[in-house]
Amino acid sequence: MMTPAQTLRDLLAQDKCHVMPCCFDALSAKLIQQEGYDLTFMSGFAASASRIGAPDLGLMSYGEVVDQARNITDAINIPLIGDGDTGYGNAMNVRRTVTGFAKAGCASVMIEDQLAPKRCGHTPGKAVVGRDEACDRIRAAVDAREALRAQGGDILILARTDARHEHGLAEAIDRAAMFAELGADILFVEAPQNEAEMREVCAALPGPKMANIVEGGATPDLPNAELHEIGYAIAAYPLSLMAAAMQAMVTSLRSMRDDARPGQMDFVELRRRIGFDDYYEESEKYVSARRDID
Incomplete structure (x- = not known):
């Protein structure tokens, strides 16, 4: 039977930009599937608001996040990308996080380079760790993925950098390129400020890229056809459903x-x-x- 990870790989191999509404619980994920979308993402921002009624500032624990992901994958059969935040600790914690998300049924897990406690990518005050620690996180995530494969499991690594905010676009692109060299499957440079920056990201980096479209956020809300032409494989909409529901x-x-x-x-x-x-x-x-x- 096709694994969630392989289903996601096949989707990413298609010549299109997949519109990905983000869920926050099992019901919202079920509605996304019922409306014919091919994949979804468990938004950390929305899941924190839904589960504990608190902002996405690192307050939810690893166990709470994995439990939320498991509830979602039990309710759907389209691929779910889980938000693994910073990995919840050092590189060994990252390995445990990746393994836990795979066992919960996620097709992919996102690991980012923010300083803990992390913040929503379109809110003030965020900072990133140094290059060495950022690379250690992705290296550990990739090692966990390979260990899973050796045991018959599978998951994709979505590597995210928030370096654009503090250090500029060039540093963000350099970090994402290093993540690709380490073996990340999908790249996510958070919060490019305009269309020119989005084009620079996609031109400079290999493999599938994800755009994160927050209504009223830093990144332009471009039509899907234009996102595809720029070079994105996924367009995530992390807050659209939660904002509408609220x-x-x-x-x-x-x-x-x-x-x-x-x-x-x-x-x-x-x-x-x-x-x-x-x-x-x-x-x-x-x-x-x-x-x-x-």
Whole structure:
């Protein structure tokens, strides 16, 4: 059977830029799959907000993040890229992180070069570790990937650098190039400031590249066709679903306070999307399950 990692490799081999809405829990991931998207990413920003109601400032633990990823992969069969942040410690922690995400069913894991505690890539105050430590993280991630392969497992390494913010685009490109030489499968230079910088990133670096599009963030929100022409293989939208969901919930709460009923998904579709209809159909094979439903 095709592994999630191999499915992701096949997608990246296609001549297109994949639109990747990012999820934050099992339900949001399920909706992404139901709407026909080929892959998704567990946004650390959105998952932290959803799971612990707190900002993405390194507050979620490794165990909480892996548990969230496992819940998501249990609900979908499209590839999930997990946010492994800084790897949660030194190089040996990075190895454990990569192995844990693979065992949780992730097709890929992102490892970045920020100084812990990390910050959202489009918020102030972020800093990166030195080149040696950054390379150690990716080297450890690649070593973990190879160890998994030797045991029949598989995962891709998405290597991210946030060096553009502190040290300029040239340093960010140099770091990403080193990550590629170390064996990273996908490269992610966070927060280029304009289209010219995005083009420079893609022209300078080998292999699949990911763009991170935060509405109102530092990177231009370009049409998908243009992102493909520039050279990106993935366009991630980390906050689109969470922002839409939060706006809808706030609107509903304000309407209810005024004794109004806001427009919402009808109950029949709600049940279907969550999976009630599939459950009922499958349970028809079992007498005891039918009795429980009745």
